[in-house]
Amino acid sequence: MDIEFKRLQFDFYSHNALEVAPLLLGKIIHCNEVALIITETEAYLPTDSACHAYNGKTERNAPMFLSGGFLYVYLCYGIHNLCNIVVDKEGVASAVLLRAAQVYSGSDIIRQRRNGSLDLVGPGKVGQALQLTRADSGKALSDEIFVTEGFTPVSIEKAPRVGIDYALPQDRDAKWRFIAKEFKK
DNA sequence: AGAGTGATGTTCT
């Protein structure tokens, strides 16, 4: 458990969301005293009617237009803080949503934040475990919040994204959700 | 175990 993982460089995030989203599986996000293994991600692209930035820049989605390696956090359904990592080049409104994770360290703290539960399948739960809020949106990854190498997925499943019925059919059906079920030792 | 639903508040029309 005392393995030292190398921190990802900004270059890692500078590519298309469809490339970066699967690569984030098995990586470890360190934030607010806890560390989580990323197990499920979704890609959002500028040409994608499910993307918050599809209709142009607003105050909320402005971080998505930044260069890769920034955070985009927003409030969903009035309750949940959903955490995205901005990817691709500056001006390309693109991000990867963290949809599920496993606890790597800090389980006691996560239990406190999550009312005893360590289940982190669902983006609202991930945001709660990381204790990220809208106030963190637009921040760059830093010494406080960062992602390191981690584990290699045994396999990666693709599936349509969740909760985007409002999108055009071709975007709604695109398999831009990436899931890792187990990792190599 | 599956379906239904209230909570909760910002954002954009």
Add this chain to the structure above:
DNA sequence: GAACATCACTCTA
């Protein structure tokens, strides 16, 4: 004023 990249709980079986 409607919609929203959800969750946890209840109810019915």
